[in-house]
Amino acid sequence: MNEIQDIEDRISTLAPRGFMCGYHIRFSRPVRRVTTYATEWTQEYTRRNMIVADPSVIWGMMNDGALRWSTLERHCDDPMGVMAMARSFGVAYGLSIGVGDPQSRTVCGVAHGSREFTDAEVEELLDLVRRGHEIVGRDLHLRPILIEALEAIACGMTHEQACAHLGISRTALRYRLNAAREALDAQDNRQAIQKAIESGLLSSDSPAGIAHGLPTGPAK
Incomplete structure (x- = not known):
């Protein structure tokens, strides 16, 4: 099992309601994209094209670190009601994580269904995403x-x-x-x-x- 798979398996364990991670987003495309959210939520999210106004993604693109979704509304507008819709699908608690240079961002959203992530979990998840960003980035260098x-x-x-x-x-x-x-x-x-x-x-x-x-x- 490779390094990135080990990292994503650990993220899955910490985020029982699923996660979405887009590594090294360049020219609006991630080099690697992983989604483990429930199929019903993923389909609804995709059908409504919610990514264009998802505050958890917007925050991650513009900030370094991790922010709980419970405080996200203080930082980003949610004109499409993405977070309310997520809660209706059981994706109630979560984190938005952003790392990397502006030209090559990694953004990750992780979810828990029953409680907030603890401070220790936040730190571990942030570290995991940073490590994943670094590992995926190793393969992107071409002279x-x-x-x-x-x-x-x-x-x-x-x-x-x-x-x-x-x-x-x-x-x-x-x-x-x-x-x-x-x-x-x-x-x-x-x-x-x-x-x-x-x-x-x-x-x-x-x-x-x-x-x-x-x-x-x-x-x-």
Whole structure:
């Protein structure tokens, strides 16, 4: 069992009503997302698109640390009535947790059905989320020159155009693309680009033109 699974198992034990954690949110996408809330609540939350106005998520995106939901209304508005709806599904007590840099936030909500979390539990949960943030972050580092090579291909450039754009030889480009595929555990350039986007290493709407779409031709 890996480290992140150990951490999430412990969070589950401390949060019997479930938890939701989005690790390293970049370009509005988490690199890893885990939800253990009851299916009925998750479906209702998703159907109403509550995440756009969820005060527990908003607080976690804007603050470092942990805050009990019982005091959340003093800090954030709740125009969609997310917290009241959560209580109606038995998600009565909880914490909002936020850690990390603004460009790569990890936000976690943890719930208890019958009581507030103790101070000791709050400290442990905050530590667990911080550790999870660090562990997931270890896999996100890709050298800038590798990102540049992937981005050039993602823009639809041929290898010749990418070489001219980057000022490198075909051999150097091939080496960088191979290194990027290996680092991302990808079988080809297309999969490497997709994984880089999903990991927040490349933006799907970057100024360089990734919004024009992934390359449609065969990977070279």
